[in-house]
Amino acid sequence: MDRGRGVYSPLFETKKGRGRLIYRLFSISLFTAISFIWLYRFNHIITTNYTQQEEDGGKLVWFGMLAAELWFGFYWFLTQAFRWNLVFRQPFKDRLSQRYEHMLPEVDIFVCTADPEIEPPMMVINTVLSVMAFDYPSEKLSVYLSDDGGSEITFYALLEAATFAKHWLPFCKRFKVEPRSPAAYFNGIKDTNIANELVAIKKLYNEMEKRIEDATKLKRVPQEARLKHKGFSQWDSYSSKRDHDTILQILLHKKDHDNSKDVHGFMLPTLVYLAREKRPQYHHNYKAGAMNSLLRVSSIISNGKVILNVDCDMYSNNSESIRDSLCYFMDEEKGHEIAFVQSPQAFENVTKNDLYASALLAIAEVEFHGADGCGGPLYIGTGCFHKRESLCGMKFSDEYRHNWKSEDNLSTEETLHELEEKSKGLASCSYEENTQWGKEMGLKYGCPVEDVITGLSIQSNGWKSVYYNPARKAFLGVAPTSLLQVLIQHKRWSEGDFQILFSKYSPAWYAFGKINLSLQMGYCAYCLWAPNCLATLFYSIIPSLYLLKGIPLFPKVTKQFPLNIDRNMLFCPRELNSVGKNIA
Numbered sequence: 001m002d003r004g005r006g007v008y009s010p011l012f013e014t015k016k017g018r019g020r021l022i023y024r025l026f027s028i029s030l031f032t033a034i035s036f037i038w039l040y041r042f043n044h045i046i047t048t049n050y051t052q053q054e055e056d057g058g059k060l061v062w063f064g065m066l067a068a069e070l071w072f073g074f075y076w077f078l079t080q081a082f083r084w085n086l087v088f089r090q091p092f093k094d095r096l097s098q099r100y101e102h103m104l105p106e107v108d109i110f111v112c113t114a115d116p117e118i119e120p121p122m123m124v125i126n127t128v129l130s131v132m133a134f135d136y137p138s139e140k141l142s143v144y145l146s147d148d149g150g151s152e153i154t155f156y157a158l159l160e161a162a163t164f165a166k167h168w169l170p171f172c173k174r175f176k177v178e179p180r181s182p183a184a185y186f187n188g189i190k191d192t193n194i195a196n197e198l199v200a201i202k203k204l205y206n207e208m209e210k211r212i213e214d215a216t217k218l219k220r221v222p223q224e225a226r227l228k229h230k231g232f233s234q235w236d237s238y239s240s241k242r243d244h245d246t247i248l249q250i251l252l253h254k255k256d257h258d259n260s261k262d263v264h265g266f267m268l269p270t271l272v273y274l275a276r277e278k279r280p281q282y283h284h285n286y287k288a289g290a291m292n293s294l295l296r297v298s299s300i301i302s303n304g305k306v307i308l309n310v311d312c313d314m315y316s317n318n319s320e321s322i323r324d325s326l327c328y329f330m331d332e333e334k335g336h337e338i339a340f341v342q343s344p345q346a347f348e349n350v351t352k353n354d355l356y357a358s359a360l361l362a363i364a365e366v367e368f369h370g371a372d373g374c375g376g377p378l379y380i381g382t383g384c385f386h387k388r389e390s391l392c393g394m395k396f397s398d399e400y401r402h403n404w405k406s407e408d409n410l411s412t413e414e415t416l417h418e419l420e421e422k423s424k425g426l427a428s429c430s431y432e433e434n435t436q437w438g439k440e441m442g443l444k445y446g447c448p449v450e451d452v453i454t455g456l457s458i459q460s461n462g463w464k465s466v467y468y469n470p471a472r473k474a475f476l477g478v479a480p481t482s483l484l485q486v487l488i489q490h491k492r493w494s495e496g497d498f499q500i501l502f503s504k505y506s507p508a509w510y511a512f513g514k515i516n517l518s519l520q521m522g523y524c525a526y527c528l529w530a531p532n533c534l535a536t537l538f539y540s541i542i543p544s545l546y547l548l549k550g551i552p553l554f555p556k557v558t559k560q561f562p563l564n565i566d567r568n569m570l571f572c573p574r575e576l577n578s579v580g581k582n583i584a
């Protein structure tokens with residue numbers, strides 16, 4: 001196929017952020033101010049004649065202040081990488097449909113869940129239903145639920161969802177429903193002219209909800225359901241969440257066409273339940289382990305060329321997101337170099353005051369656009385579309401061109417049962433022994449933020465990524481709401497990012513020469529988030545204590561210090577975030 005721009009108009013455009021010049025001037029002025037602070041501190045240390053009494057603590061504290069200010073200045077400098085050059089993307093779905101509607105690729109969707117108590121089965125299946133109902137040819141869509149909790153209740157809920165999907169998907173498509181998570185849709189509905197149909201579908205949903213909630217409360221699957229579906233027998237050999245065989249059930253599949261059609265006789269997406277094998281003597285590697293099992297299992301069931309990964313608490317809020325992301329992947333000129341398309345983590349439960357800044361606004365609305373301008377955003381684990389090849393470890397080469405034509409190398413002879421049995425082997429604990437899985441292939445092991453380190457290694461393999469952040473968010477999730485939850489999450493993220501700095505894939509050295517210097521700097525800023533707390537603690541505690549003792553550590557604004565700048569504002573990254581956001 002001819003890839004020249006002369007032949008095709010692009011499938012997406014990239015625009016530079018407005019107000020760049022103003023931001024850059026602002027940033028330079030800030031740097032000048034920071035330099036003055038350094039100068040003042042140096043000057044004071046060199047020129048002051050300390051008396052013995054002052055030397056006991058006074059000199060030391062000035063050195064401490066200097067160290068903190070040098071650190072803040074350096075850290076601030078790193079953060080500028082993701083503020084300097086913001087870009088905004090716009091896909092053209094109509095062009096995609098015109099050119100490629102008949103050769104759209106297969107897409108595999110991985111939904112991860114791990115604990116039926118923290119992640120209620122009703123929430124999980126709402127996410128599953130929302131992604132099954134994407135505006136995309138159903139025969140090209142496969143949805144996999146990975147259940148690291150190995151819970152019978154979650155399996156039961158998924159069975160119920162498979163039945164409900166037979167009504168829900170045609171309903172969504174007929175009335176162009178948005179969003180397609182039933183719970184979110186029913187919650188947000190106001191006036192409607194489809195009253196009868198709505199009442200009918202809502203009734204089905206409520207009945208299903210009641211059955212699932214009852215089973216969740218009783219922690220027991222109804223006997224009737226158990227007898228009806230052979231899948232439950234797989235729990236016969238189950239000893240605990242940490243010790244069981246692979247449980248795999250293909251619930252909907254074109255090979256089982258009579259059971260896999262909706263109420264109007266159209267084929268539904270493939271739907272698979274997977275609880276990979278767990279044994280106490282094998283490390284399960286958390287979500288990374290689950291994702292790698294999914295990568296292998298899906299490769300023989302559907303082998304989608306594009307993979308979407310969502311956490312179970314993050315439903316699809318826009319039924320066209322697959323098409324959006326394909327505009328990036330399938331663009332004739334630039335598509336071949338793009339490995340993943342990341343959507344922001346947006347949340348539906350943030351309160352107005354957002355006390356703990358759970359909305360991550362500075363990251364989503366500023367920094368990731370800046371990262372995109374440096375070669376691509378980080379992979380943040382959910383709401384991300386990947387090319388299977390790059391996720392599986394393939395290195396980018398300039399000659400590489402993706403063949404989007406479906407070359408179906410999946411076995412057509414096998415029965416569904418044979419396919420299930422074969423797939424189970426791929427999700428066994430021992431499968432990865434002496435292989436590159438978790439190292440060079442798939443998601444990386446050994447890091448609490450498996451997503452960030454995996455994204456970095458993909459970018460170091462030569463690939464680019466894209467950040468797509470439209471006004472209507474592609475996915476909506478649940479943000480932590482209590483202080484404890486926020487602290488746990490931030491501890492994990494900051495620890496994980498810090499670990500990356502010293503890992504094999506450190507952005508400081510491994511990535512050198514492989515990714516843009518500015519992208520490297522941006523990664524380093526995230527990786528240094530944890531140690532930043534030391535300087536912050538020092539800076540926020542010591543000056544106040546010294547003030548109480550009557551010893552000033554800052555110049556008097558009018559006399560010695562030439563600029564009237566609030567120093568706390570200078571060194572407070574959050575303030576900068578909001579300034580940056582306003583300017584962007």
Ligand SMILES: O=c1ccn([C@@H]2O[C@H](COP(=O)(O)OP(=O)(O)O[C@H]3O[C@H](CO)[C@@H](O)[C@H](O)[C@H]3O)[C@@H](O)[C@H]2O)c(=O)[nH]1
Binds near residue numbers: 115382
């Ligand atoms: O052994 C495990 C542990 C977790 N999960 C799933 O992984 C996802 C993320 O875990 P969670 O505990 O919710 O972590 P968060 O801090 O909310 O997750 C963010 O941060 C993680 C690490 O950076 C990313 O993997 C996530 O995608 C991102 O949403 C959830 O769907 C879990 O069900 C598993 O499948 N298996």
Ligand SMILES: [Mn+2]
Binds near residue numbers: 311313
């Ligand atoms: Mn989560």
